[in-house]
Amino acid sequence: MLYKLVVLFVVLAPAIVHCLDPVFNDDILGLIMFKAGIQDPKDKLTSWNEDASSPCNWVGVKCDPKTNRVTELVLDGFSLSGHIGRGLLRLQFLQILSLSNNNFTGTISPDLAHLGSLQVVNFSGNKLSGDIPDGFFQQCGSLKVVSFARNNLTGNIPDSLSLCSTLVSVNFSSNRILGKLPSGLWYLRGLQALDLSDNLLEGVVPAGIEGLYDLRAINLSSNRFSGKLPWDIGGCFLLKLVDFSDNFLSESLPESMQRLSSCTSLSLRGNSFTGEIPNWIGELRDLEILDLSANNFSGQIPNSIGNLPLLKNLNLSMNQFTGNLPESMKNCVNLLAVDVSHNQVNGSIPSWFFKPSVQSVSLSGKGVGESPEYSSLTSIAASYQGLQVLDISSNAFSGEIPANIGVLSTLQFLNMSRNRLFGSIPAGIGELKSTYVLDLSNNRLNGSIPSAIGGAVSLKELRLQKNLLTGKVPTEIENCSSLTSLILFQNNLTGPIPSAIANLTNLEYVDLSLNQLSGSLPKELTNLTQLVSFNVSHNHLQGELPVGGFFNTISPSSVFGNPSLCGSVVNRSCPSVHPKPLVLNPNSSDSSPGGSSSQNHHKILLSISALIAIGAAVFIALGVVAVTVLNIRVRSSMSHSAAPLALSGGEDYSCSPINDPNYGKLVMFSGDADFVAGAHALLNKDCELGRGGFGVVYRTVLRDGRSVAIKKLTISGLIKSQEEFDREVKTLGKIRHHNLVALEGYYWTPSLQLLIYEYISSGSLYKHLHDGHNGNCLSWRQRFHIVLGMAKGLAHLHQMNIIHYNLKSTNVLIDSSGEPKVGDFGLARLLPMLDRCVLSSKIQSALGYMAPEFACRTVKITEKCDVYGFGVLVLEVVTGKRPVEYMEDDVVVLCDMVREALEEGKVEDCVDGRLRHNFPAEEAIPVIKLGLICASQVPSNRPDMSEVVNILELIQCPSEGQEELE
Template sequence: MLFDLCLFLLLVPVFSKSLDPTFNDDVLGLIVFKAGLQDPESKLASWNEEDENPCNWVGVKCDPKTQRVTELVLDGFSLSGHIGHGLLRLQFLQILSLSNNNFTGTINPDLSQLGVLQVVDLSQNNLSGFIPDGFFKQCESLRSVSFATNKLTGQIPESLSWCTSLAAVNFSSNQLSGELPSGLWFLRGLQSLDLSDNLLGGEIPEGITNLYDLTAINLQNNRFSGQLPVDIGGCLLLKMLDFSENSLSGVLPESLRRLRSCTSLRLRGNSFAGEIPSWIGELKNLESLDLSTNEFVGRIPSSIGNLTLLKELSLSRNRITGGLPQSMAYCLNLLVLDVSQNELTGNLPSWIFKMGLKSISLSGNGLSKSMQYPSVTSVAASLQGLKVLDLSSNDLSGEIPSDIGVLSSLLFLNISRNRLFGSIPSSIGDLKMTQVLDLSDNKLNGRIPSEIGGVVSLVELILEKNCITGNIPTQIKNCSSLASLMLSQNNLTGPVPAAIANLSNLQYVDLSFNNLSGSLPKELTNLSYLVSFNVSHNKLQGELPVGGFFNTISSSAVSGNPALCGSVVNRSCPSVHPKPIVLNPNSSASSNGSSLSHNHQKIAFSISAFIAIGAAAFIALGVVAVSLLNIHVRSSMTRTPVALTLSGGEDFSCSPTNDPNYGKLVMFSGDADFVAGAHALLNKDCELGRGGFGVVYRTILRDGRSVAIKKLTVSSLIKSQDEFEREVKRLGKIRHHNLVALEGYYWTSSLQLLIYEYISSGSLYKHLHDGHNKNCLSWRQRFNIIVGMAKGLAHLHHMNIIHYNLKSNNILIDDFGEPKVGDFGLARLLPMLDRCILSSKIQSALGYMAPEFACQTVKITEKCDVYGFGILVLEVVTGKRPVEYMEDDVVVLCDMVRGALEDGRVEECFDGRLRGNFPEDEAIPVIKLGLICASQVPSNRPDMEEVVNILELIQCPAEGQEELE
């Protein structure tokens, strides 16, 4: 207030024109408002105090008769600062929209004094504090208000119910708490209410039937309890209802059957019980029905076949019994069907493959029937768009259809844990787009077809627990994206092919419990991203490879191979010396000296000729190889989409081509052009690292800034473009000192890139495990890193985002030693995948993953991140990895620290490189806090806000003392 007043007094002398009675003081108000802002892109350059009116200024609209400002729309201008009092001079302002900027501070309650204000949109900023009660006390004309995606706290003010003209309210994605205001249902003109992604709780009061005009209500991801209001069916115009991810219970109120206009009903992630009512079929306008993760029992009502407009049906994770009703075949518009993790029985219905579905998830039931019915070819036209097929964990029998290759669009195929037999058909090689292929835990036999090399997009190949015989085909080298190769518990024979060493993206390999023989190829040491390589219980022999991952491989991963030798198996390898050449001096050729000499020359000539021929052949092969490589590269370049639409902010421009590969590059702020051009974004030489979700590269913007580009390797499992862009834009608004900022993105249907700020000093993993003693992190540096990680994670949880993939490689350290949490929110970009699939994407976080990931019935919450944080704390303090493989043992960090504390061996809990230079009254409580966070029981772990408070209490009072060296 004082700042605005001073600014006003300073600027008044400039406006000599204000003495002119025709002059309108909107100019003064806007200039005062601008003076309190930062405008890095000079979007407000046209705002000139010398103008008589602001009607031609960017973002300003005026009444053509009065020349007074009626609209101020500055969405996505990259502005920052406070929303000052200068706006109060705009007495005829009707629309105020400042969304998608970086405004901070609190909401000015005096804005309501603008008597004709109709629309206020302050969404997607960094506003904090309470929603002021006074804002809604003078709101006779207010029709729409949005404070979504900020950092607002406290309760929704009761005065909101005084704004009887309100038609739309959006307070989503904040940190609001408390119960709903008692007068909320008196806003009889309300059409849209969005309070999702907050901390609101209590029961939803009755009286919602008063909202005659309500068309959309979204309360998802809060803490509401009790039952749904019994009178909710009185909102006859309601089209969208979303109460997902709360703690609601009871049966569905019968009044819901009156919502004949409803197109979307989402109640996922609650505790609703009873049977799915038969009247659900009366909601004939439904396009999306999500009742997943509840406690529904009984059968799926046959009336569901009346929902002919239905596009998405999710009933997963309930206790539904019986079979899939035949009437569902009439849901002709259905695209997504998910009834996984129930208790369904009966035959796998044939109609399910004739409906043109894009995603079929029936896993975790008791369905049976031969996979050969119907013939895939006979319904090929209906299956052309199928992307996801998950029939795992059922009772299916028979053989895999020989014509399965016609499913050319399939991205994800999982038919594991059934009773399938026979061989893998060669047509599997026609699945060019498939990324995940899981046929494990069946009774398959025969060989792995060499055509497997045709599945060129493959990321995960899982064939374990079958009866497969023969060699591992060398053609697997063509699957260049392969990251996970699981072939254990089969009857495979022959050698481990050296071709596997060509799969540079490999992270997980399990060939254990087979009959493989020969020696391990030395080239395997070139696999720089290996996390796990298990060849135990085979018939391998010879020396283990030396170098890279194999220098730290655990003995258990190579056990059960008696003829293997090397330091890992504690068995020395026999020395091999070349057999000497012995000439017999008593040979009869002594009488024919010239003949002997001639023979020597002949032998010498033969060897020379052999060497020359071999060298020539080698050179010829090299020339051919280089030529083929050049042809391949040119071919690849012709296929690679390089056209990008460059745009600043979030303003998409249409692609000037119908080519679906034509991409869009969007930067949230700053220059959207790259020094080396779009084609160099993914330069191998600029690769920074790899993780469970993608590969990271470094590139440079035109303004000289470096950025990090993440190429998502789960691109085919990404949501639709609209959902992807919505999620990425949401992540792009998250700004915190201890979080890596998302600065932009790039989209095509086959390639998605995320553009982050570049952090030059590398990861926490590098600082802890790749450094030298002389560069060892001090205790104060470690403590500050722990506090910074906690604050960053607490902020994510405030935004209702679970990280899922915490590990020291995802914590970056900037030039000032401050930690920044990266890779957050990526799990939200994936479609409806169960936690098994999700956890397979983040298996690289070994040792950091909470135990509930292994339990299908436990809900994944922020407490999973708290567990990973606890492990990180122990890693920072001890300098040890979460899991370390010793010569004949595996050491789990959490267990080691807990045991040392219990036995009084406290000194073993700290990095030896600190040499005792740390305050014990600070260090020991930090260790104990880490153990509490890493508790096996989620409810025993504190919230991250509590963790931050505890760390601030732990910190020694001698903060100003010189840092311990």
């Protein structure tokens, strides 16, 4: 009997516990439910055991010591993934919920904020998507802090946010949130911190912010806000951090800002503010950071800046400031970093610059250094022994680089380019062991590159181009193992290229062009797997180009001007080197040099090169036979498979392939799924429109009367299975945009695939740019419209996660209304794998448009490849020149030509001469600069296409934007 009672107690124990403390078990149940729905790859939650009597000792869990109820759940940085499940709703006494820096996906549940005691919600640094639910803030109870930063959230900021009167901090930064800023935000009277930076918000920042009396920090940077700063922002007396950088704000600074006496950081970088810096800036006595860079401020830098004793970082670069730097800034005793580059300031460097405490100085611009007192650099080297950044480029500094330059042992960035420096590079340069960028280009330096350069072991970029340097490239350069850029072009360097360069395995960019280098290119250079660009043009190099790696796809322009170089790239065969014949003479016993010649014996002479030649000939002959047989079979099979579609003169095409099993599969996404019977075959050569890397295009007519273009794919040997082909083509067929050529349908048999596109009547952009006469030359307005339309089409493709891969002017069509339509997009998706060798062979006709990443297997192919091609297209549209033009004695690369013209201040000369100067320079020049930025060699330097669209819309002159196309 006793035994039965014990067994009964054991069986009923969980139920008894539940009856005794049901609410307590709710916490355990909720946490276990939450754990069951997520992945924990690092086993951080092993202590979460469903058999535990209490969750209060579990990792990340805290309880109220009086009630033992869970009040905090903090699992930051645990590498957890999965969805944030509803089990958390059982934690009715939860006050802090922080799941930041994990990999959670899915959407945000609107019910979480309804937990009665919740005060802090932090989901930042995850992969959450969807909108911020409006219901989240409708019953937010006691919620004080909410952060959804660094996710993938979209949609608008919900209006219900203004109902959470208890909110103290809101952070929705680094998402893709759209729309305007709700004016109701200013009703959150207790708000102390607001961060909506790095989103897609737009419109004006509404007035009324002065009601936020407790606001300490506001960050609306990196959005699309326009108009003026709110005039009443000065009413937020407690503001310490103000950041409106990287928007489209304009006009002058509101007067009320002078009341922000508590402000320590003010950043308005990257807007379009105008006027002078007001004198009241000196009244913000607590300022430590002042960043007004990249605006349109003008006038002199006010003396009142000297009234900011706490100022540490001052950035006034990229404006239109004039005059001298104010001497009053000697009172800024805490100054650490100064950047006044790219302005019109002139005169001498003031004495306050020479302070040991300063760590970063950037004076790049015009005119500084003209005063004899400071024209020499000796005083700079002697004074700045704690310096980390020194940029005095594009000034008028003269004299020699001081021999004691090595005393700047903490220097990380040194740029003295574009000055009037002369003399030799001192050996002390090798003592800069912390320097990672050294730029002495565009000066008058002579002598050799010192071997001591190998001591600068941290160097990543070495730029010495456009000087008068002589001698050899020192082999000691191999000690700079981190080097990624070696730019030495346009000097008088001699001797061979040292094979030691091949040991610099991080090299990406090498330019040794326009020197007097000789000898052969080291074969070991093929070991440089990171190479993006290697230019040795216009030297005296000879011998065979290296074979393998980057050098298999090197541009001919990169080796041009070396008449003695040979190889397939320069289309010059190398002279054969025949080894000495192998002499087989069994009767000869005389090994002396003259012995065999004095004997009359039978000799067998067999040349190794002859054996190789014979073997190669046999191999080639067998290959030709095999290829011929295969071609006959392929043509036979294709003729059979294509037969059902042939509409030759006497045939009646009345049967749709979709209803006849003898035909292939024909699918139309809309309209009639049948072709018109007629005198011409469907794939008749007379109807051919053009040929490209992926196939031949023909014109035909559907039964409903519409003309269509049919692309007969030439990648049958590489095509995916029918199921994958169907899926990929249907994906492309769903893409609709007025600047993209619509895919109307497709046809499939195992050996023949056709894509059916809308027919564009007015031909390609190439035809309009290069085949037209002066009489029908595109106007500037038409060209700008084409550039903007192409950008919008590509931006839409990238939004749909489609990479074009094959941008060129023949793939951009112009419809009857002058609207550009980008075609041939996404065809690489039909290949079994996105192998860049296959892609390169398919789009080899796009010479000049291909991004340099295609030549480097270790660099990922991304949307930035399209951006590069777009940049080249922009330059082609503006200049009317092809990307690569072959002259009688030269090869002109469009990007290089335009970039050089920009550097020489002659960029307007690049605009198509057929426009006869009938174009707005205020549009043309920014468009050219945008094209060059898009065609940057470095992928990360290229903007996204959505950013390009925004920039173009800003460039467009308002008075011109509404005009009719000419």
